[in-house]
Amino acid sequence: MAYSYELKLTRDAFNLQSSTVGEFTDAENADFRCRIVLSDEMVLNLGMRELACEASDNPAETPHSIYVTQMTLLRLQKGTPEDLFPLYHELGHIHHGHSGRYSSQAELESARAAAVRRGAALDTELEADSFAAAILGRDAAVTALRAMWLVRLDYNRRINNAGTPNGILENREYRNRIKAAEAL
Numbered sequence: 390m391a392y393s394y395e396l397k398l399t400r401d402a403f404n405l406q407s408s409t410v411g412e413f414t415d416a417e418n419a420d421f422r423c424r425i426v427l428s429d430e431m432v433l434n435l436g437m438r439e440l441a442c443e444a445s446d447n448p449a450e451t452p453h454s455i456y457v458t459q460m461t462l463l464r465l466q467k468g469t470p471e472d473l474f475p476l477y478h479e480l481g482h483i484h485h486g487h488s489g490r491y492s493s494q495a496e497l498e499s500a501r502a503a504a505v506r507r508g509a510a511l512d513t514e515l516e517a518d519s520f521a522a523a524i525l526g527r528d529a530a531v532t533a534l535r536a537m538w539l540v541r542l543d544y545n546r547r548i549n550n551a552g553t554p555n556g557i558l559e560n561r562e563y564r565n566r567i568k569a570a571e572a573l
């Protein structure tokens with residue numbers, strides 16, 4: 390499938406928190422607007438560590454937002470397909486209208502655990518991965534997911550989470566996402 394999204398990202402390394410540092414536009418849909426905002430606080434508030442997206446009901450009026458941390462922005466500015474993968478993964482969630490797919494965090498967590506047990510991952514995560522892979526290439530997706538997996542393993546080890554049910558689930562979930570990307 391061909392997508393017509395275009396990314397603009399500042400090359401400036403120094404930006405104020407809460408400032409807009411880039412945007413996605415869609416050459417085939419003038420109403421589509423998605424801004425990229427530097428906000429370590431919003432990423433944390435949305436329960437993530439590197440970046441997170443917030444879909445808008447009416448993007449022509451209020452654009453969709455993808456929040457990135459300072460660290461993530463510096464990585465995105467390197468601009469390799471592997472570096473950009475997490476950003477396009479978030480765009481994939483917006484593109485597919487995933488927000489609200491699960492009515493509660495509890496419902497999401499139980500669907501997630503069930504999916505991982507049967508060797509897969511949440512449908513929303515797999516869809517976002519294959520969206521990003523379609524734009525950036527399958528190899529970039531596999532390389533990026535492997536790198537994200539190692540970062541997560543290291544993080545879980547450091548916070549003594551590696552052997553907990555959630556740590557084990559996350560480990561298997563990444564392996565399943567990598568397998569799915571390899572099969573694209």
Ligand SMILES: [Zn+2]
Pocket residue numbers: 478479482513514517
């Ligand atoms: Zn995701």
